Amino acid sequence: MPDRAPQPVDRQLPTDEARDLISLVRDIAQREIAPKAAEEEDAGHFPRELFSLLSDSGLLGLPYDSEYGGGDQPYEVYLQVLEELSMARLTVGLGVSVHTLASYALAAYGTKEQRTEHLPAMLGGGLLGGYCLSEPASGSDAASLRTRAVRDGDDWVINGTKAWITHGGIADFYTVMARTGEEGPRGVTAFLVPGDAEGLSAAAPEKKMGMKGSPTAQIHLDGVRVPDDRRIGEEGQGFSIALSALDGGRLGIAACAIGLAQAALDEALRYAKERRQFGKPIADFQGLRFMLADMATQIEAGRALYLSAARLRDAGRPFSKQAAMAKLHCTDTAMRVTTDAVQILGGYGYTADFPVERFMREAKVLQIVEGTNQIQRMVIARHLAGPEAR
Template identity: 85%
Template sequence: MSDRAPKPVERHLPTEESEDLLALVRDIAQREIAPAAAEEEEAGHFPRRLFTLLSESGLLGLPYDSAHGGGDQPYEVYLQVLEELAAARLTVGLGVSVHSLASYALAGFGSKEQQAEHLPAMLGGGLLGAYCLSEPTSGSDAASLRTRAVRDGDDWVITGTKSWITHGGVADFCTVLARTGPDGARGITAFLVPGDAPGLQAAAPEKKMGMKGSPTAQLHFDGVRVADDRRIGEEGQGFAIALASLDSGRLGIAACAVGLAQAALDEAMAYATGRQQFGRPIADFQGLRFLIADMATRIEAGRALYLAAARLRDAGLPFSRQAAMAKLFCTDAAMSVTTDAVQVLGGYGYTLDFPVERYMREAKVLQIVEGTNQIQRMVIARQLLGPESR
């Protein structure tokens, strides 16, 4: 069964241009993304054609400078675009967020020459990116990564394994964090690696409970050689670049979570108003009405939280704590709302005939990626209370 077209959400956008942009995104979502989402996810089909379409429509580089192929959009608008895409299909919304995350290091820390050479293709040239930080033995403890880059003349030679890489095996470029110095955060450097670099090989995609259309795979770097002009920032600056990237990336995950939750709520309301029991729609029963009210409240609260953090970012103000809060709250809300949506549909919610069971499976990963929600609580607590005393 195909997914229901996303129901328009009432939004307060800053400009007429941004309103037109959201109208374009909704049209693409309704015509191109939602109709085949259920079938393609069940088949594990990666929709590369959709990312090509989004690139051609100027939607893969929205928060970046137009001088380099971006869309000059504030994060407040970009995140609402992600929400609309994720409501149609999480694989697409999350994929755009990951691509933006992979582009952030070069856009924020690259030299003018690097940006002029690479960003136009990355942001508007049909390319798709991957972000390579996690490893088999370093997930939450990212500073302990072992992938190493060794200087060899004017080149660097990268050896190691990255894991849980979204777009692993299909990405055209990778932002890679590798160790160039001693153990710890200060010995890490960022590199821009072509997806077809000799020595770079993807393992078989992971078999996952959800988001089957989005390939997640280990990437093996077997003596991958990159020129020094593909080093992003200074040697040893990589971990700071990674943290800055993740602050923005967490807002992308929060927006995707709200979009997924909104899709689940729309499906639950449509079912509740159409399903008859005891001679009337089940939407008439107070227990279900309260459940729907709670679901909608969590979604509105999450949307307000991620937009407030985005406005801080757009104003050039610190937003790290608010980004962690948004990621934490919105993804927990998505897990709760999608679970409740299954309950609203009862036995039908547990079948493949309706998409809510898929939404529930997909919501779980959002509590894990780009920093587990336990890590978000640590980030928030440290900013409120300072480092632990030990």
């Protein structure tokens, strides 16, 4: 069964411009994204043409400076765009979030010359980015990464393997974290690597339980030569750049999770009103009504949490703790809500004739990407109680 158009969410947006932007995104979601979502996910098709449309519509650089091709939008608005896209298809919403994450290092830490040269194409020129931090042996312990960059005259030569890379093999550029010095976080440097660089290759995409339309693959760097003017920030600053990027990226994942949960609630509510048992709609039974009420409450709480963190970010205030809280709560909510949606649809919910089984499979990865939810709890606890005793 094709996915139905997302139901409009009543949003509190700060400006008329933001309201017009959300209307544009909803129109694209209803006309271009939702109708093909189920078919293309089942086929494992990545909708590159949709990302070209989003780029042409100015939606791939929303939180960045218009001087370099961005949209000058606050995170409060950008995240609600991600939620709208994810309601229609998670592959698209998460893809925009990852592209924004991949662009962050250059936008925040690049020189003016670097931003002028590269950002316009990255933000509005149809390019798509990937973010390379994790490795086969360093996921949660990202500071132990082994990919190494060695200085050779005016260039750096990079060797190593990155793992779990969204858009791996199809991205036009990668933000790559590589070791240039001592062991640990202080020896890592960030680089902007072209997707067609000589020596860069991608393994076969991972076979996943969900998000089949979004390619995830290892990236191999075999003697990839990158000029020093593609080094981002100072030598040894890469890990702090990576962590700063992940704070914003976690808010992106939180918004995507709420979009997915909202889509599941909409489908469950629609079904419960139409499905009749014992002579009346199943939505009239108190057990299901309470499930729907809990699902809606969890979604509203998650939306309020990610927007609160976004407003802190927009105000220039610390938001790392709140970003971790939002990522934790919203992705756990997505898992609970999609599971409950399958239960409400009963046997039909377990079939591919309805989208809730796909939503449930997709929700699981959101508890893992950009820091597992166990890592989020560690981050929150450190803010509350300080670093662990050694």
